[in-house]
Amino acid sequence: MINTIIFDIGNVLTGFEWKAFFQKFGYSEEILDRISKATVESGTWAEYDRGALSDEEIMNAFIANDPGIERELRESLENIQGMLIRYDYAIPWIKELKGKGYRVLVLSNFASRAASDCKDALDFLEYVDGGILSYKEKFIKPQPEIYELLIDRYQLNPTECVFLDDTLANLTAAEKFGIHTVHFQNKKQAEMELSKLGVK
Secondary structure, eight states: OOOEEEEOSBTTTEEEOHHHHHHTTTOOHHHHHHHHHHTTTSTHHHHHHHTOSOHHHHHHHHHHHOGGGHHHHHHHHSOOTTSEEEOTTHHHHHHHHHHTTOEEEEEEOOOHHHHHHTGGGGGGGGGSOOEEEHHHHTOOTTOHHHHHHHHHHTTOOGGGEEEEESOHHHHHHHHTTTOEEEEOSOHHHHHHHHHHTTOO
């Protein structure tokens, strides 16, 4: 019987409005593409999520990926307020699940700068029962250590948990611990998948 619902944050409870955020700076499509390749599409992004580097170190690492857009990278990433949007359903869904007796946790690769600058989008965190954000622990999904940490910290029985994430590699890693998983595409689809596991 499922008693714990574990949510990823990005693309599950929040949306990552990458291009919409950067377009407000008036960048061309070429610059937008270069910013994306220097940051989210680079291996450096994992270090951003992991929190192993300071803000200045990670900025310098992004710039090293494409020195020709240093000005644009600094301008846009020194304050990423507004990059994330919280989905309207996030808080009501969490409250509904908790009202039915489920424990609700989060497990997310999340950078300290994003946590600092996007507080408005993360207001649902006060409603959950806990969880792990990668930058606080220095592990990122799909590293097994982050799942082990969650299980140990919250004394979870993996077979009584279900994890919702939009990334298959993260789900595959969770399944190795016996955790049920739902590949999140949208709330309606996720609720249908949860109902098959007995979550009402």
